[in-house]
Amino acid sequence: MIVTTKELFAHAYGTYAIGAYNINNLEQAMGLFRGNVESKAPFIIQLSKGARAYTDKRMLEAIIRTAVDVFPDAIFAVHLDHGDEETCMDCIASGFYSSVMIDASAEPFDENIAITRRVVEAAHAKGIVVEAELGKLGGVEEHVAVAEADAKLTDPAQAKEFVERSGCDSLACAIGTSHGAYKFTGSQGLRFDVLEEIQKRLPGFPLVMHGSSSVPQEEVERINAAGGQLKGAKGVDENQFARAAKLGVTKVNIDTDGRLVWCRVHRESFRDDPENFDLRPPGKVFMAEYAKFIAHKNGKLGSAGQLDAIRALLAKK
Numbered sequence: 001m002i003v004t005t006k007e008l009f010a011h012a013y014g015t016y017a018i019g020a021y022n023i024n025n026l027e028q029a030m031g032l033f034r035g036n037v038e039s040k041a042p043f044i045i046q047l048s049k050g051a052r053a054y055t056d057k058r059m060l061e062a063i064i065r066t067a068v069d070v071f072p073d074a075i076f077a078v079h080l081d082h083g084d085e086e087t088c089m090d091c092i093a094s095g096f097y098s099s100v101m102i103d104a105s106a107e108p109f110d111e112n113i114a115i116t117r118r119v120v121e122a123a124h125a126k127g128i129v130v131e132a133e134l135g136k137l138g139g140v141e142e143h144v145a146v147a148e149a150d151a152k153l154t155d156p157a158q159a160k161e162f163v164e165r166s167g168c169d170s171l172a173c174a175i176g177t178s179h180g181a182y183k184f185t186g187s188q189g190l191r192f193d194v195l196e197e198i199q200k201r202l203p204g205f206p207l208v209m210h211g212s213s214s215v216p217q218e219e220v221e222r223i224n225a226a227g228g229q230l231k232g233a234k235g236v237d238e239n240q241f242a243r244a245a246k247l248g249v250t251k252v253n254i255d256t257d258g259r260l261v262w263c264r265v266h267r268e269s270f271r272d273d274p275e276n277f278d279l280r281p282p283g284k285v286f287m288a289e290y291a292k293f294i295a296h297k298n299g300k301l302g303s304a305g306q307l308d309a310i311r312a313l314l315a316k317k
């Protein structure tokens with residue numbers, strides 16, 4: 001069943017976070033649905049602009065539509081990840097997405113608000129919810145001065161004004177993470193001090209954490225042992241998700257970790273079975289491993305086991 005993130009966030013707020021996972025193909029979709037249904041977790045399926053263009057957006061959307069029938073127990077939102085205004089409007093017009101992200105965070109404050117506001121008006125008219133972003137995600141080298149590093153983070157004092165003026169339904173905040181497999185060069189980590197200040201100014205408002213892959217070291221070591229060259233890859237400590245959830249983070253974005261599972265499975269498969277040229281054996285292993293990974297993540301996020309409670313809540317509506 002496809003729902004909006006608003007319904008999921010209302011249940012999760014302050015207690016647990018919903019996993020938001022990116023997909024690009026059928027195998028990722030199968031692993032994702034299996035892992036969430038097996039761990040009884042509500043979830044968010046994210047399509048980026050790049051994912052929509054990888055084949056044809058309709059192919060990916062058709063996979064998700066079919067998954068509604070194949071996995072009747074699944075409860076999830078379909079979300080556009082990091083949309084520009086044009087892509088947001090396309091997704092809103094399609095009627096398929098229950099949620100879109102407008103990412104105008106590179107624009108000056110007032111322009112970010114103006115763009116977000118236009119998307120919000122179009123989305124709300126169709127019952128679709130909107131995530132917006134304030135602050136700049138990006139890797140910060142350890143030697144960078146604190147003031148310089150802080151300038152990229154979401155300014156708590158601006159967050160309230162941004163939400164009020166833009167009308168967005170959730171806010172992606174920059175609190176020290178970055179996208180990809182190389183998030184920290186040293187002892188940097190999540191800036192809970194900044195998150196706490198944002199929550200103080202926006203109590204009860206759903207916050208989103210991008211760049212939340214944990215880049216498991218075991219995964220990196222296995223990739224490198226099978227011919228990969230990922231040096232110094234480092235992610236977010238997954239044991240900190242629970243603390244972030246208490247501070248208002250209701251959505252945690254994870255993409256890179258799924259790519260690492262894909263990379264490990266295929267590198268090991270080609271190394272261990274050099275005579276094989278059939279795509280299905282590694283594909284099957286990947287789907288099973290990705291499902292296992294998702295179930296594990298949901299355990300860390302606290303979303304595992306919440307499906308029945310969400311279903312009961314939705315039935316009352």
Ligand code: G3H
Binds near residue numbers: 048049051082179256
């Ligand atoms: O935040 C970006 C996501 O990881 C999506 O990545 O644009 O390469 O699909 P992508």
Ligand code: 13P
Binds near residue numbers: 178211257
């Ligand atoms: P990761 O690169 O940490 O997986 O972040 C994904 C993300 O934020 C998608 O929007």
Ligand code: ZN
Binds near residue numbers: 082179210211253
């Ligand atoms: Zn992101």
